[in-house]
Amino acid sequence: MTRPPVNAFAARPVVGVAVLAGAVLTALSGRYGYHRDELYFLVAGRHLNWGYVDQPPLTPLITRVSTTIFGDTVMGLRVLSTLSSVATIIVVALIAREFGSARRGQVVAAICAAVSGFVLGVGHMVSTATYDLLAWMLIGLFAVKLLRTGDGRWWLALGLTAGIALENKYLVVLPIGALLVSLLIVGPREVLRSWWLLAGVAVAGVIAFPNVLWQFQHGWPQLTVAGGISQDDGTENRIMFIPLQILQLSPFLLPVWVAGFFRLWRQPWARSIALAYPVLCVVVLAVGGKSYYALPLLLVLVAAGCEPMLNWIDRHRVRAVITLVLTALTSALFTLPILPAAAADFVIPVNKEQGEQIGWPAFVGQVATAWSQIPPDQRSTATIFAGNYGEAGALVRYGPSHDLPSAYSSHMSFADWNRPPDTNTGPVLLVELQRTPIFESHFQNCHQVGTINAIVSNDEDGTALVLCDRTAEPWSTVWPKLRQYY
Template sequence: MSDTALRTPETAQLPRFAWREVSIVLAVQVAVLSALSGRYGFHRDELYFIAAGKQLAWGYTDQPPITPALARLSITLFGETPVGLRVVATLAAAGTIAVIALIARELGGGRTVQWVSAALASLGPFAVAVAHMLSTTTVDMLIWALLGLAVLRLLRTGDGRWWLAVGAVIGLGLANKWLILLLVSGLATGVFAFGPRGVLRSVWLAAGVAVALVLAAPVFLWQAANDWPMLTVASGISGDDGVENRILFIPMQLVYLTPVLVPVWAAGLVRLWRDPGLRWARALAVSYPVVCVELLALGGKPYYSVPLLIMLLPAGVRPALDWLSRGRKASRRGVVTVFGVIGLAMSLVTGLPLLPPSSLNGPVLAINKEPGEQVGWPELTDSVAGVWLQIPAEQRAKSVILTSNYGQAGAIEHYGPAIGLPKPYSGHMSYADWGPPPDTMTGAVIVVGGQPTLSPSLTGCRVVTKNDNGIGLENEEQGTAITLCSGTTAPWSKIWPSLRRFY
């Protein structure tokens, strides 16, 4: 079957894109995110991305290179501040919402459906929280949306040249986060099972595969040369959190986009399956249950499937709007408005830095712990500096600061030079690859956190103080012990492997 033969009159023409309405949605989103990007401070992962961006490589222990490279680009152009770093996060979030509007158009949605889809996709708690800060997920949401759009365009038109775009997006996705393979498997299952299978016979398919392999090759070669550390990290996460992830998986699917939007994405799932005019798009409907089953089997985190939920929203907006226009319209719209306002308030309060940091304890951190991880890093660095000054001045040149995790190391690396602290070291994730202290560093050792103190190679250790963020915020670093050790029993090059941690 030729590519042209796959086209149908019903799908040949699309509504005009709602440039004005969608642009207004994007402008509001960008304005809000930009206005709040300087509130609180860096997230622990952002501090790690900054450090990784200064050590550019084709791969890292726990991630491919795109997000660290974007962090490097953003702070180079806009400054090493939360505002400067988050410019790229804001742009990625806006790009995701624009693509969601294009998906709505691809599914036949008119102007109203397009801008409503964009607005709803930007307002869920998870989407708001991820848009506020730079993370691999921030970038991944854009990449998943782009892949969904490219595949839908391929399936709708039958134009095999879209395989090149599909391959390019998959290749870029593999250079950011390997979770893109979940979406690939879900969409592939849908196409194989329910069609249109004609696209699989296109001569362009091989070219698309080649594009994906070329783009992803440096990442896989780096991982292979370094014994596939990302697989070790993934195995550790599944082993540590797999049971909890499986228990929470279904409940969290109902929460991430707010319960208010569950009927919308559920209607989208049903519509993609039952609407004869969208039969060609069934693969998108099939991909969600396939990805969910895979995540349950692997013990993956529940939020890994959220980008798919967001892609289902555009399919459900038209049925939702039709429902609102039937029957008791006033009462239906009133109920939706009340619950919508409640859901929006929850999204903004839990996802954006609106509250004073001292008010985060309680429901906010119970729903979303990430705001707490953006508070207290300067105070932690000051606590370490206080212990550093207890080391005799003549010993400091040979003394070491050793941290338990990359967040602590990233904070000291960022804030420490201004108050006289040296470069920190850590055995956590890629910090372990960036090297142990030189063997000539035979002075005292400040240990931040508890894990390294378990090493018998550190001697004369005593807890000097515990970190206090000053506002009683119960985040991960509140109460972190800061220990002073007299030295080591062996050169750093010998003990370093025992300090390495993959999760």
């Protein structure tokens, strides 16, 4: 079976592209503010464990490390996220090299990755997807090396990477599963007849075991979370899947990854990599998963498509430059905090994550105004109860500057970290995205005392601030009834 030769790695220009992208991310990393997920990770990093209700431990650990080394600020938090994206861009170029790309093809692959909306978006802030993307790219690189060389020892590298990735997010099983299915369908099947495959599985299992054990000991809560997400958002995710596959990477890159797909399909040794993408899409659509679950494999196809695009680039150099500039500008506009915060409503309909980074200090200030309506002599036994982890994280971060007490939440792992003592028999200030009679039935004499007015149309805009006299039962009794997994 014919495999392409491997050319020298274009290290200097590829690293230059990656560093330039990292510089842009660094320059913009302090704008707007923390994302709601980042506020959650900051608190989770103070409660390090082998697992959490909604995720494995790696991202909270990285958050803790980044803020410890680089400072407990928005910019300090995001340093390792930026470095992860820099590494991702380099790995995409290395994948292109494995597909036979010479110097120019590798550089174009790095540029395409650097200007794609998905890479910029997850590189700007800390999320599980940030480190998941790098893991998927490494898995793609090692899988291509395995198929190109037929050397089963690459299964060990795949297993090592998958094991570490499983400590960050379970989604890593999707690309590996899609590749295995594709290998069974179109081959080359001989790579599956290797003891190295079992060794790789063993390595992955050993690394992932601590978190799997934690999930087992706690009743597999992450399955409950995943089921709730699918039930709540599954239909919308299916409807928007194909449009977002195009939009979230960049519409301008569509010809590149289409060319990459057909290029790989024409090569028997690489055909399974091409097939893995549609197989993965079918799985994600079936379970109602989010569109970005399949996006990393598109970057592999982009890496494959850059070499055949060089002929077009040579014939249409001006058009090619304009296309790359437009890709960079549109991706940056919709994924990075370029616009003034007050103008972010322009991009929020396309990328709601922009709005989730704006207004948290003001949000806490409005909660403090509602808290001031509690008589001073009742505040020692009063409680602030936040409806979700973003609100709770913001109150942990900014509440002390307003002399607010510790806030509590029953959302995700916040429910495990702390609950109000039964001695808190006084008023309860509820922070609710929307008022819910069933939820408020656990409290007595509730009335709304304020509404969050956000400067952008984010999830918190219009949140109700509801003051209740007390809980209907002691906190230790009512707490399990308030638990929220999604």
